[in-house]
Amino acid sequence: MSQATQLGRRAVRIGTLSIGDGTPVAVIGGDDARWVSLRGHHGRSSADEVIGKARAGWPGPLLVEPFSAADLGAVAGHADGVVIGAAWMQDFRLVQAVARVGLPVVVQRGQAATLEEWLAIADYCAAEGNDQVVLCESGSRTHLGGTTLDLALMRAAAERSGRPVLADLGDDPALAPAAVAAGADGLLLSCGATSEVAEAAHEAASVVGALVRPEAPGSVSAARAAIDRVDAALATLLERRIALAGTVQRLKPVGGFRGRDMDRERRLVAAMARRAPSLGEARLAPVMNAVIEAGLRVAEEDSRR
Numbered sequence: 001m002s003q004a005t006q007l008g009r010r011a012v013r014i015g016t017l018s019i020g021d022g023t024p025v026a027v028i029g030g031d032d033a034r035w036v037s038l039r040g041h042h043g044r045s046s047a048d049e050v051i052g053k054a055r056a057g058w059p060g061p062l063l064v065e066p067f068s069a070a071d072l073g074a075v076a077g078h079a080d081g082v083v084i085g086a087a088w089m090q091d092f093r094l095v096q097a098v099a100r101v102g103l104p105v106v107v108q109r110g111q112a113a114t115l116e117e118w119l120a121i122a123d124y125c126a127a128e129g130n131d132q133v134v135l136c137e138s139g140s141r142t143h144l145g146g147t148t149l150d151l152a153l154m155r156a157a158a159e160r161s162g163r164p165v166l167a168d169l170g171d172d173p174a175l176a177p178a179a180v181a182a183g184a185d186g187l188l189l190s191c192g193a194t195s196e197v198a199e200a201a202h203e204a205a206s207v208v209g210a211l212v213r214p215e216a217p218g219s220v221s222a223a224r225a226a227i228d229r230v231d232a233a234l235a236t237l238l239e240r241r242i243a244l245a246g247t248v249q250r251l252k253p254v255g256g257f258r259g260r261d262m263d264r265e266r267r268l269v270a271a272m273a274r275r276a277p278s279l280g281e282a283r284l285a286p287v288m289n290a291v292i293e294a295g296l297r298v299a300e301e302d303s304r305r
């Protein structure tokens with residue numbers, strides 16, 4: 001997605017969390033926001049109790065998936081946003097009632113819903129005067145069993161609607177990097193996601209996000225947080241580069257500082273300068289010299305072990 005398309009999109013605020021519009025990829029069910037589902041309780045638990053407990057344990061942005069419209073009073077009192085669950089997506093009365101609460105709405109795509117049907121639910125909310133809608137791709141039933149995420153559909157929803165989109169990863173962070181690369185503004189984890197799952201999703205959001213998503217921070221702290229994500233990507237790549245440079249040293253007839261190939265170094269700096277034109281060859285050369293020498297030192301230390 002081009003930066004222009006991204007910046008032209010309608011960001012949605014859920015409590016203190018902003019989703020879309022040049023903001024970092026959010027992890028919901030992780031560090032950025034939490035959610036609870038009253039569906040899991042089959043409407044048997046008191047909404048007030050379940051939401052109150054969630055609120056007591058988490059001061060940040062909180063979303064709630066209601067079991068029915070009867071829960072919406074409690075939701076309005078304690079939550080920052082409402083999730084319309086995939087199984088409920090075409091319950092038009094519930095959708096209408098949820099939209100009227102006035103909180104931001106996350107619309108999960110029903111397992112068999114088409115793009116048109118999904119986008120129509122967002123329009124339903126807008127027709128009720130609530131345009132704070134985020135679309136969440138929650139997967140379709142397929143021959144693989146369970147549900148299979150359709151990241152192309154998620155991307156099409158973002159492009160067609162201009163609304164922020166989430167990828168529902170449940171308890172499996174394996175597709176987190178792909179979802180971020182496909183343009184997800186946020187990753188939705190299951191309500192009970194473990195800290196390992198949340199950490200993996202957060203890592204993908206930071207590292208892959210830094211590579212593929214331009215951000216538009218508007219404050220020093222937001223710009224520093226964006227720099228931290230870029231540094232996380234840089235460190236990941238540097239670690240990988242050190243390992244590969246070590247492999248070359250072992251494979252070359254003469255490795256280490258003695259086998260240095262300055263012509264190769266000049267060529268790689270020139271190639272990098274094409275991707276980093278603001279630095280250019282002259283400024284990149286000392287940076288890469290330091291990186292290469294650090295790699296050679298690590299390789300020589302490793303060879304002595």
Ligand SMILES: O=C(O)C(=O)C[C@]1(C(=O)O)C=C[C@@H](O)C=C1
Nearest residue numbers: 245248260261262264265292295
């Ligand atoms: O390509 C090589 O021959 C390497 O040894 C790798 C490497 C590098 O880190 O990229 C390191 C030293 C050489 O002078 C050139 C490049």
